[in-house]
Structures are given as structure tokens and as C-alpha cells.
Amino acid sequence: MGLVWKIALWLLVSAAMLLPIAWVEGHGFLSSATIQMWAKAIVLTDGPSVFRATDAFFPPLPFAILLVMQWLSGGTGIPLPHVLSAAVGGLLAVAWYHNLLNRAAYDRVSAALVVLLLVLNPIFLRALSDGPSMMFLILGAWLFFRGLVNIRLFGTAPDMMKVGLALLIATMSHELGVLFALATLPALVLAARPSLMMVSPWGYLVSMFFPVIAAVLSLFFISAVLKTDFFAVQMLSPDIAWAGATFVAILCLLPVPLMVILRLLPQARFSMPLAGIVLTLAGMALLNRAYPVQPDPVLVAAPALGAIPVAARWWPRAALRALPLAALLLVSAALGGWAMGALGGPESRAWLQAARGGTVTNPVQDAAPVAAFLRDREQVFADVERHPDLVAALGHARNFIAAGDPAYDRVLFGGRPAGEFVVVGVDENAPVVRDRLLRALPRLKNNKDSRFDLVYNSENWMVYRVNRAGDT
Numbered sequence: 001m002g003l004v005w006k007i008a009l010w011l012l013v014s015a016a017m018l019l020p021i022a023w024v025e026g027h028g029f030l031s032s033a034t035i036q037m038w039a040k041a042i043v044l045t046d047g048p049s050v051f052r053a054t055d056a057f058f059p060p061l062p063f064a065i066l067l068v069m070q071w072l073s074g075g076t077g078i079p080l081p082h083v084l085s086a087a088v089g090g091l092l093a094v095a096w097y098h099n100l101l102n103r104a105a106y107d108r109v110s111a112a113l114v115v116l117l118l119v120l121n122p123i124f125l126r127a128l129s130d131g132p133s134m135m136f137l138i139l140g141a142w143l144f145f146r147g148l149v150n151i152r153l154f155g156t157a158p159d160m161m162k163v164g165l166a167l168l169i170a171t172m173s174h175e176l177g178v179l180f181a182l183a184t185l186p187a188l189v190l191a192a193r194p195s196l197m198m199v200s201p202w203g204y205l206v207s208m209f210f211p212v213i214a215a216v217l218s219l220f221f222i223s224a225v226l227k228t229d230f231f232a233v234q235m236l237s238p239d240i241a242w243a244g245a246t247f248v249a250i251l252c253l254l255p256v257p258l259m260v261i262l263r264l265l266p267q268a269r270f271s272m273p274l275a276g277i278v279l280t281l282a283g284m285a286l287l288n289r290a291y292p293v294q295p296d297p298v299l300v301a302a303p304a305l306g307a308i309p310v311a312a313r314w315w316p317r318a319a320l321r322a323l324p325l326a327a328l329l330l331v332s333a334a335l336g337g338w339a340m341g342a343l344g345g346p347e348s349r350a351w352l353q354a355a356r357g358g359t360v361t362n363p364v365q366d367a368a369p370v371a372a373f374l375r376d377r378e379q380v381f382a383d384v385e386r387h388p389d390l391v392a393a394l395g396h397a398r399n400f401i402a403a404g405d406p407a408y409d410r411v412l413f414g415g416r417p418a419g420e421f422v423v424v425g426v427d428e429n430a431p432v433v434r435d436r437l438l439r440a441l442p443r444l445k446n447n448k449d450s451r452f453d454l455v456y457n458s459e460n461w462m463v464y465r466v467n468r469a470g471d472t
Contacts, residue, residue: 006094014090020125020355021082027354030362031347033131034081037063039388041070041080047384047397052404055385058219061172062132075395081131088135089128092142093119096309099146104313110322114312117329118305123253123336126344126351127302133174134302140170140177142306144184144280148191149273149310155193160207163188168211170303175293176284180303181212183283187276245343246285249301252335254278255328257311270314277307296345308332363389370423370461374399379419381411383436387425390461412440422452422464 043051044067062084069080093115100111118124127134143166150159167184170177188205189197196204257274264270281304294300308329315325340352350360371393374380382400384391391397401408407418424438426445433439443449444464447457456463 010090010094013093014087017086017089021129024129024351024354028360028362029351029354030364031130034079035364035388035392037066037081037131038079039391041066042391043384043397045070046075048400048402050404051402054403059133059173062136084132085128085135088132088139092139113322113326117326118308121333121336122340123298123302124305126298126348129351136173137170137177137303138306140166140173141303145277145307145310148276152191152193152269152273155196164208164211168215171212172215179287180284183280183287187280191273191276246297246300249297249339249343250281250304252339253301253304253332255332257307260311260314263316296348298340298344298348364392367393373456377421381417381419381422381437386434417466420466424462426460426462
């Protein structure tokens with residue numbers, strides 16, 4: 001019955017996790033990460049059979065699970081990445097609760113209170129709405145932080161294996177997870193038991209990094225064979241001018257870990273691995289400044305959420321154990337809300353506006369009118385990889401001619417379209433033209449190509465019918 005109870009609790013908590021997601025989605029918020037992943041799953045399960053992806057397939061872990069969900073469901077109007085994100089969020093909440101209950105000897109009310117305050121942190125809710133990649137990264141970070149402390153306390157082989165598994169989850173879940181794994185190296189040295197470092201330092205490190213190294217090298221090999229980029233993001237300069245924004249956002253989540261470090265400072269077996277947690281987060285932030293795979297400081301800080309239940313486990317036992325911990329969690333929640341508005345990127349500020357009950361718009365809503373126009377059309381040329389919002393708004397990709405089809409490739413090289421329609425996205429503010437069809441047919445932007453008749457025009461979308469009057 002124990003397992004049945006845990007599964008039932010997980011399903012219940014996961015359903016509860018959908019409520020804050022539904023709230024912000026109902027007010028218009030839909031993250032770009034969710035749109036991208038949802039559209040890729042739709043195209044691969046319900047798109048042209050000849051489709052050949054040219055963009056990156058990273059991250060593989062949440063994407064592979066989402067593909068199975070998309071295939072089993074047959075497609076729904078509900079963004080399936082949100083369902084997966086809620087499931088991982090529910091798993092985290094239940095795991096944190098049982099860890100505090102069984103490992104840290106909290107009573108049920110105190111453990112539930114700590115977990116409730118943790119999941120109500122605005123940064124946790126923001127990560128929940130960002131999609132399953134970020135939630136899997138938080139899961140990997142928590143498992144790593146937990147294993148880091150256990151390695152110093154116990155130093156057993158299972159603890160080392162758990163650290164290796166945690167790094168693998170983090171690396172395969174999010175681009176930021178690769179930087180997180182790189183940043184753990186100094187922390188692993190700092191937190192290691194002296195006996196381990198004296199006997200076999202290289203064996204100690206390789207045993208934990210081997211799964212990550214093998215997985216990353218395999219992905220690089222596959223990426224080279226398929227001639228795709230490893231990351232879907234572009235290595236651009238961060239949007240935030242102040243370099244300290246990420247570190248401040250991380251500090252907003254660390255009142256509990258920092259207080260535990262101060263209280264356990266004389267005990268090196270606790271303070272050293274806990275300091276390694278802070279060092280890992282700082283190193284990840286520094287690497288992200290050099291290789292900005294995630295420009296939003298609030299989301300870069302999100303893995304720090306995994307440090308809070310680890311520190312709470314070692315919170316000194318006292319008669320009123322949970323009250324000061326709850327007070328610090330409330331402070332952290334307030335700081336997280338402040339960081340969202342003061343330090344967050346455009347999507348984080350939009351999320352905050354939606355969470356407060358304001359209305360925001362998302363690309364899927366903007367693409368809904370053109371999707372309605374195309375719903376019953378056939379043989380439509382579209383750059384589905386550059387316009388996931390169109391795919392998500394349509395809900396399927398059966399009527400598209402996309403990358404991989406010889407007819408599509410001919411158009412990119414200057415050939416005449418063999419289909420019926422061409423849809424292109426126009427963004428006047430973009431520094432470069434992202435739509436590959438528009439790059440191949442630049443005169444479409446101003447409706448100056450006599451081979452096409454404009455049949456739909458809006459601020460961001462243009463649909464042309466192929467004019468076959470001159471065909472012989």
C-alpha cells in the first residue's frame with residue numbers, strides 16, 4: 001500500500017501543479033520553450049512523413065518523453081509540455097516531502113509546510129510554467145546536491161552513482177544543465193572525503209562524470225551525422241546589462257542554505273559540501289555569462305531551488321524547528337517575487353503580469369488567425385522549425401510541405417513551388433530574416449513576385465497562393 005499511496009499522492013500533487021500553470025496560461029502566458037517543444041512533438045508525430053529536422057534535437061530527455069505522450073494522446077488542445085512539467089513538479093514535491101519526513105525526522109505538518117512554501121516560491125512557479133526541461137534540471141540539481149552531501153558523510157559507491165545519475169539528468173534536460181555539470185567539478189573536489197582524494201582522485205571524478213561524458217559525446221556524434229547544431233539556442237550576448245543580476249537572483253533563493261552553512265560552519269563534513277553547492281551555482285552563473293544559453297537570470301537561478309530541501313534536511317533540530325525555516329522560506333519567496341520583476345527577462349516579467357491577473361499575449365495567440373485560415377488548406381509550404389507558434393496554433397502539421405520534402409528543398413534553391421500555398425512570417429524588428437522561405441523568396445515580403453497571389457495578410461503573416469497561369 002505504501003507504493004500505491006505514493007503514486008496517488010504524486011497524481012494529486014501533479015494535478016494541483018496544473019492550477020498555477022492554467023492560471024497564467026489563461027491570462028495569455030505561454031513560454032517560448034513550451035511552444036518550441038510542443039511544436040516539435042506535433043511535427044514529428046503528426047507532420048509530413050518525409051520531414052527532416054535541421055534544428056537541434058537537444059534536450060533529449062524531456063523531448064523523448066513528450067514524443068511518447070504526444071503519440072499516445074493523438075494530440076490535444078492542451079500544451080502537453082505543461083502536463084509533463086506538472087508531473088515532474090509533483091514528483092519533486094512528493095520526493096521532498098518524503099525526504100524531510102523519513103530522512104530528516106520532520107513531522108508531517110512541518111514537512112508539508114516546508115514543501116508548500118518552497119513550491120509557492122514565484123521562481124519555482126515560473127520554472128513550472130517554462131516547461132519540463134527546467135523542471136528536470138531542478139530535479140537533477142536536487143539529486144546532485146543531495147548526493148554531494150552524502151558523499152562527504154558516507155562516501156559509498158551508491159552515493160557516487162546517484163551523483164553520476166543526477167549529472168546525467170541535468171545534462172540531458174536543458175542546455176543550462178551542461179554548464180551546471182561543468183560547474184560541479186570544483187564542488188566535487190571540495191566536498192570529497194579526504195580518503196577518496198588520497199586513494200584515487202581521478203577514479204573518483206571519472207566514476208561520476210563518465211555517464212555525462214559518454215552521453216554528451218554520443219549526442220555530438222549524432223549531431224555531426226545529422227548535420228544539426230548541438231544546441232537549439234544561439235550563443236548571443238545576454239539581454240541583461242548588469243552582470244550581477246544572475247548572482248543576485250541566486251542569492252534570493254539561498255537564505256536557508258546560507259543560514260545552515262553558518263550554523264554548521266565548525267563541522268567541515270557539513271559545511272564543505274554545502275559550500276560546494278553554493279560554489280556550483282556561482283560557477284554555473286559565471287559559465288552562463290560566457291556562454292549565455294539562458295539569458296534570463298531568474299531561470300538561471302532556478303536550480304538553486306534544489307539546494308533548499310537539502311539544506312532543510314540538515315537544519316538543526318529544536319523544539320520549534322519548522323518556524324524559523326518557514327520564516328526564511330517566506331523571505332526567499334518575497335525576494336523571488338522581487339527578482340522576477342527587477343531582474344527577470346521579458347518572459348519572466350510577462351509571467352509576473354499574468355500571475356497578478358493581467359493579460360499578456362503569446363505567439364500562439366498571434367498565430368491563431370492565420371492558423372484558422374490554413375486549417376482546411378492543403379500543400380502549404382511552411383518553415384515549421386522557424387514558426388513553432390503556427391504549428392502549435394494549428395494543432396497538427398499534416399497539410400504542410402516542410403524540410404525534407406524535395407519540393408521544399410527546391411524552393412530554397414530558387415525553384416518554383418509545386419504546392420498550392422506559401423506561408424511566411426514577417427518580423428520587421430528582427431535583425432535578420434529567420435524564415436528560410438522568405439530568404440529564398442525575398443520579393444514576397446513586399447508582394448512583388450508575380451508568381452504568387454496574396455490571399456492573406458496580417459501584421460506578422462502573409463499567405464500566398466501559387467499562381468500557375470504561366471505553367472505549361
